[in-house]
Amino acid sequence: MTTPENTQQQPAQETVTDPASPDAPFMRQIKTYVLRAGRMGSGQMRAFEQFGPKFLIPYSAERLDVQAAFGRSAPLILEIGFGMGDATAKIAQVRSGDNFLCCEVHEPGVGALLKRCGEEHIGNIRIVQHDAIEVMDHMLGTDSLDGVHIFSQTLGTKAATTSAA
Numbered sequence: 001m002t003t004p005e006n007t008q009q010q011p012a013q014e015t016v017t018d019p020a021s022p023d024a025p026f027m028r029q030i031k032t033y034v035l036r037a038g039r040m041g042s043g044q045m046r047a048f049e050q051f052g053p054k055f056l057i058p059y060s061a062e063r064l065d066v067q068a069a070f071g072r073s074a075p076l077i078l079e080i081g082f083g084m085g086d087a088t089a090k091i092a093q094v095r096s097g098d099n100f101l102c103c104e105v106h107e108p109g110v111g112a113l114l115k116r117c118g119e120e121h122i123g124n125i126r127i128v129q130h131d132a133i134e135v136m137d138h139m140l141g142t143d144s145l146d147g148v149h150i151f152s153q154t155l156g157t158k159a160a161t162t163s164a165a
């Protein structure tokens with residue numbers, strides 16, 4: 001229903017487009033992770049040197065040539081946040097016909113998965129040590145993915161521990 005209140009014209013708001021301007025609206029960059037402190041073991045550090053050149057893809061704000069990165073064309077699965085990579089390694093070995101692009105920001109986890117990829121010759125994994133949101137935004141085309149994996153066995157373990165207590 002029209003009332004005198006809601007027919008009143010509000011003054012037009014000036015849109016501030018320069019984010020550096022003091023008048024710009026408050027912008028929050030949401031992150032889905034907290035970078036945990038954690039020391040890398042010597043095996044994980046060696047894995048960066050030994051296996052990094054084959055399995056690591058540096059983050060870049062440019063479209064990734066997926067076929068060149070994997071050396072083959074296959075359905076592409078993005079995994080977000082693989083932790084230490086145990087499930088990732090097993091799944092990639094079972095699903096050898098798929099390519100797995102795996103993002104993690106936790107460096108010891110990246111080292112651990114690199115070690116497994118190298119030692120177990122898991123050829124269908126590539127790792128980007130970067131925020132998966134930015135990887136999706138910049139490195140992947142809109143229709144480039146055939147699936148997305150997000151696992152949280154850590155949460156499952158916690159839930160199981162809590163319910164058993």
Ligand SMILES: C[S@@+](CC[C@H](N)C(=O)[O-])C[C@H]1O[C@@H](n2cnc3c(N)ncnc32)[C@H](O)[C@@H]1O
Pocket residue numbers: 032033034080081082083084087103104105106109130131132133150151152153154155
């Ligand atoms: C709850 S843990 C789960 C780890 C593993 N998937 C598992 O099931 O044990 C979530 C992981 O996701 C990572 N993570 C969260 N947001 C991320 C993002 N935007 N990009 C990359 N990694 C992310 C964190 O660093 C963390 O290791």
